[in-house]
Amino acid sequence: MNTGLEGKTVLVVESVNHFGRPTAVAFAKEGANLVLASAQSSEALEETARQVSDQGVRVITGACATGNSSQLSELAQRGVAEFGHLDVLVNNTMLPVAPESFSELTFNSWKQKIETELQGSFFICQRIVPLMVENNWGRVINFSGLAAFQGSDAGSSASEYGIIGLTRGIAREYGKHNITANCICPGGAQAPGESDAQVYPPSDSDPMPRWGKPEEIAYLAVTIAAQDAGYLTGQCLMANGGKYLL
Amino acid sequence: MDTGLKGKTVLITGATRNHGRASAIAFAEEGANLLLCTRSSMDMLEETARLASKSGVRVVTGACDVTDETQVDAFVQMGLTEFGHIDVLVNNAAWRARGDLLSIDEDLWQTALGVNLHAPFLTSKAVLPNMVRNNWGRIINYSGISPFRGASGQGTLKMATEGLTRAIAQEYGRYNITANCIGPGSIAVARTPGQETGPNEGHGSLNIPVPRQGTVEECSAAVVFLASEQASYITGQNYLVNGGAYFH
Numbered sequence: 001m002n003t004g005l006e007g008k009t010v011l012v013v014e015s016v017n018h019f020g021r022p023t024a025v026a027f028a029k030e031g032a033n034l035v036l037a038s039a040q041s042s043e044a045l046e047e048t049a050r051q052v053s054d055q056g057v058r059v060i061t062g063a064c065a066t067g068n069s070s071q072l073s074e075l076a077q078r079g080v081a082e083f084g085h086l087d088v089l090v091n092n093t094m095l096p097v098a099p100e101s102f103s104e105l106t107f108n109s110w111k112q113k114i115e116t117e118l119q120g121s122f123f124i125c126q127r128i129v130p131l132m133v134e135n136n137w138g139r140v141i142n143f144s145g146l147a148a149f150q151g152s153d154a155g156s157s158a159s160e161y162g163i164i165g166l167t168r169g170i171a172r173e174y175g176k177h178n179i180t181a182n183c184i185c186p187g188g189a190q191a192p193g194e195s196d197a198q199v200y201p202p203s204d205s206d207p208m209p210r211w212g213k214p215e216e217i218a219y220l221a222v223t224i225a226a227q228d229a230g231y232l233t234g235q236c237l238m239a240n241g242g243k244y245l246l
Numbered sequence: 247m248d249t250g251l252k253g254k255t256v257l258i259t260g261a262t263r264n265h266g267r268a269s270a271i272a273f274a275e276e277g278a279n280l281l282l283c284t285r286s287s288m289d290m291l292e293e294t295a296r297l298a299s300k301s302g303v304r305v306v307t308g309a310c311d312v313t314d315e316t317q318v319d320a321f322v323q324m325g326l327t328e329f330g331h332i333d334v335l336v337n338n339a340a341w342r343a344r345g346d347l348l349s350i351d352e353d354l355w356q357t358a359l360g361v362n363l364h365a366p367f368l369t370s371k372a373v374l375p376n377m378v379r380n381n382w383g384r385i386i387n388y389s390g391i392s393p394f395r396g397a398s399g400q401g402t403l404k405m406a407t408e409g410l411t412r413a414i415a416q417e418y419g420r421y422n423i424t425a426n427c428i429g430p431g432s433i434a435v436a437r438t439p440g441q442e443t444g445p446n447e448g449h450g451s452l453n454i455p456v457p458r459q460g461t462v463e464e465c466s467a468a469v470v471f472l473a474s475e476q477a478s479y480i481t482g483q484n485y486l487v488n489g490g491a492y493f494h
Contacts, residue, residue, distance in 0.1 A: 158363065
């Protein structure tokens with residue numbers, strides 16, 4: 001399949017944790033150049049960059065605090081200066097927290113989760129989407145998850161479902177600029193190095209009673225970004241082995 | 247139909263007009279006592295109280311900024327002192343994140359986030375211990391049409407509210423506490439200047455199966471039903487009252 005992604009510029013927000021690294025590598029395999037952000041150590045970020053470079057594409061990196069739209073915007077501008085355009089946003093903004101019962105969850109913890117993930121995502125998209133409007137082409141790929149659908153700890157459920165709302169809003173408002181916005185909703189896929197905060201272990205009653213693989217999530221991101229996925233917008237791609245049927 | 251709401255206490259935020267006032271009157275007609283608040287429009291709240299009181303129920307009003315944890319806790323404690331129990335929470339207060347992705351600034355976002363999402367978090371936190379103690383409760387939040395039509399500001403916050411609702415539904419069903427949303431479509435309401443429906447929010451067309459705007463009474467009927475004894479097995483849902491504008 002020719003994805004048409006060769007020479008495109010892909011910004012991966014948090015390219016170390018969650019599905020950031022496998023997604024970055026998957027885009028590199030399609031010949032896209034990468035702008036990689038992370039709040040993790042520079043060593044971890046450089047490891048993603050090394051794996052990306054191994055595919056023969058160009059890459060720039062920058063440290064960005066999780067959910068910090070200003071830092072990310074500066075990095076994106078560097079990407080535009082380097083590569084001439086920015087085409088794909090993989091918004092992997094995640095603040096993993098240990099799930100707490102609602103009665104134990106403090107307002108401060110709730111706010112931290114919502115303001116980092118949901119508000120952070122809103123303003124990240126606000127900063128990055130105009131770069132796509134300039135070229136009349138773009139792909140926004142957000143990450144949500146099973147908590148949005150099943151109900152889990154309140155912060156995750158609210159943030160993850162809210163990000164779907166953001167995705168639909170961008171889809172509606174920017175479709176006329178050939179910008180699509182979609183959401184990947186993993187559930188039960190094991191991210192490399194993921195903490196045990198948000199995992200859904202396989203159960204015998206699941207349609208697919210096994211863990212999902214990181215590359216099965218990364219593949220979806222590449223598929224959504226492909227040139228020929230231009231009519232797919234505002235949707236959730238549920239990658240959960242059939243745990244939850246939309 | 248006996249809704250089982252007689253003698254229950256219903257807390258409604260932002261009950262000054264529109265949906266809030268209609269719900270207050272509808273609950274009063276079912277014999278429920280009311281605990282009503284507003285941030286700053288006490289005159290209008292007192293008018294709601296006067297109208298609801300005609301049904302012979304007790305109505306207690308107070309000023310409360312529902313985005314302020316201390317004020318919410320104090321208001322709920324006052325209500326518990328007055329009534330002994332709070333059985334139904336209707337998070338009606340709202341602030342529209344009007345506009346599209348690029349036009350919503352930090353100030354508008356913060357205000358809308360506070361009223362639409364932080365407030366239901368705070369009020370739910372405050373009333374749930376009493377509901378658990380009574381092994382009965384209803385929480386009703388407001389979503390809308392924006393999640394389906396797509397609107398970066400409104401849709402994000404309304405869907406986040408639905409997510410919160412689902413989390414509460416998941417955790418508290420065992421105590422006979424349900425949590426649901428209602429999702430009004432285009433409803434005839436008075437709006438604060440600057441809070442009108444935005445051009446990108448998809449409310450404009452009434453080319454829908456029921457080709458007219460809805461009324462607040464048509465929404466409050468759904469709210470009363472979700473609060474009723476009969477709705478005890480409905481939880482984590484979003485009840486759409488939109489004239490068929492979107493099928494979900």
